[in-house]
Amino acid sequence: MYDLIIIGSGPAGNTAAIIASRLGIRAMIIDKARHPRVKPCGGGLTPKSIALSRILGLDLSEVIEHECNEVVVVTHAGSYIMRFKEPMIRVSRRERLDEFMFNEAVNNGVEYINDEVLKVKETANKVEVIGRGGVYEAKWVIGADGAPSRVGRSIGIMPKSNAVALMNIASGNLGINTGDACILDFTRIKWGYAWLFPLSRSDYDVGLGSALKGRYSDLLLSYINELGLKPGRLMGHLIPYRPPNLASTRRVMLTGDALGLADPVTGEGIFQAMMSGALAALSLRSSNPTEYYNSMMANYINDSQYALMVAYIVYGFDSIFLSRFLGVTGFSKAGAVNIIEKVTGGKLTYRDAVKEVVKSISVSG
Ligand SMILES: Cc1cc2nc3c(=O)[nH]c(=O)nc-3n(C[C@H](O)[C@H](O)[C@H](O)COP(=O)(O)OP(=O)(O)OC[C@H]3O[C@@H](n4cnc5c(N)ncnc54)[C@H](O)[C@@H]3O)c2cc1C
Structure with missing residues (x-):
């Protein structure tokens, strides 16, 4: 035994x-x-x-x-380059x-x-x-x-x-000018985002995920097409939360x-x-x-x-209400990089992140 x-x-x-x-x-x-x-x-x-x-x-x-110190965040209110002290995403x-x-x-x-x-x-x-x-x-x-x-x-x-996510390893010459940055695009899919993570040898991990169930193959293929890349084999899986x-x-x-x-x-x-x-x-x-x-x-x-609460803030309040209807987004705020660095670095719990976000909203309001 x-x-x-x-x-x-x-x-x-x-x-x-x-x-x-x-x-x-x-x-x-x-x-x-x-x-x-x-x-x-x-x-x-x-x-x-x-x-x-x-x-x-x-x-x-x-x-x-690949290491991304820069992440391009695409929202309905515009695109922002977020620069981090340490690579935010290592691929x-x-x-x-x-x-x-x-x-x-x-x-x-x-x-x-x-x-x-x-x-x-x-x-x-x-x-x-x-x-x-x-x-x-x-x-x-x-x-x-x-x-x-x-x-x-x-x-x-x-x-x-369970959320659902779909990805593939696409390849070729990227048709947009984002350099070595990773891309997170919140405009492609509801309650989720599309990503592009550069790999070696002109390969890219490109995918999208959402908390809403759906058939997303065509959406992903058209994103890959717009990026000017050749798609690989699409593969999907659950992301349980x-x-x-x-x-x-x-x-x-x-x-x-x-x-x-x-x-x-x-x-x-x-x-x-x-x-x-x-x-x-x-x-x-x-x-x-x-x-x-x-x-x-x-x-x-x-x-x-509390993480779930932040998800509602990001995908509901920010992505749908603020960005789409009012043309503003929390990603453009000065403190956003700092909070993201702390949460992804394990220095801030979501509970404390919620407090910081509420504090920053009440200060700026
Ligand atoms: C498309 C997509 C993109 C993602 N991107 C990211 C990302 O960029 N960064 C990130 O941190 N997370 C990401 N995730 C989430 C991440 O992939 C998972 O959370 C992570 O793999 C979980 O690890 P695990 O060890 O629990 O399970 P898994 O990695 O799923 O490993 C489970 C293992 O169990 C084996 N197994 C399953 N059933 C059986 C069985 N009955 N008997 C014996 N063996 C079995 C499988 O073969 C597998 O080897 C993504 C998920 C998806 C679907």
Whole structure:
């Protein structure tokens, strides 16, 4: 029997595996795919993801293909170039990022088996992981199988909402003059945005995502066309947000997308996956790991309600009301860069960001 089985080898599972190996825990990763495998994603890493990877002793520089200190934000009220002190978005290709982290775990002694997990069954002192190819046993399980999560469904813990996002790797010579900047375009889709993240070799990660379900292939293809690029294979996936109050049962901890930890404002989920994976593995040092994990996640889950409030401000109040009807946007305000830097750097919670936004509105009003 293993001490720990980690189901899923994305940023959540790999981070959990790296920490487990360092703690000397006998751990195994089960993933239905073999690396390198494709995962639809923008591959954008914010400063807090980089800070966390440094704390974990991971040097991601070999998988980062581009750094954006400048971000062009397109709104109905106009376009703005936001300049940041540190790269706001470091762009990776997910197949390379995930393989890099997986290798780190396996080279440190974590075992790996290629199987698809169908469900998990908890008993008083172990968990049975039932896969297509066999049954595996462990004292503890970390569910890091993304969205929709089989592990989550087995234990009855699921995210409350899902956004949808579509991306592709487009290539060619960019037909607009934004230089090396990343682009976030809030005019293309309701309750979401389109992005362009430069990669190496004239490749671009181009996509769009929205909290509203819909068929967005034509919208994305016309955006790519306007950018003067040649589209690659379009791939879509859910981005679950609004986590439930509980992050674990007696022996199973849910992490990353399986728990619905993505940021409802930005769609960012890599940081949250790594952070929760790390906390889940670290919890195994406690006498009651799953309870400890729940208490560690409570603050983040609580803050996600404020994140939702900010999403309403950005996509409802700013994008629809201010920009479209009044021709102004919060992105053009002097304090916007500062707040964005603090939130994406992990120095400001959404709760405090809401307070700062309200304060700045009342001061300027
Ligand atoms: C189009 C798009 C763009 C995005 N862009 C960004 C971005 O730029 N920056 C950012 O931070 N986030 C972005 N996100 C969100 C981010 O991709 C996710 O939040 C992140 O991948 C979650 O990591 P995870 O480890 O929880 O799950 P995943 O990365 O989904 O990994 C889950 C793993 O589990 C495996 N698995 C699944 N089911 C089973 C099973 N039954 N048995 C065994 N293995 C299984 C899968 O093969 C996979 O390897 C984007 C999402 C989408 C859809």
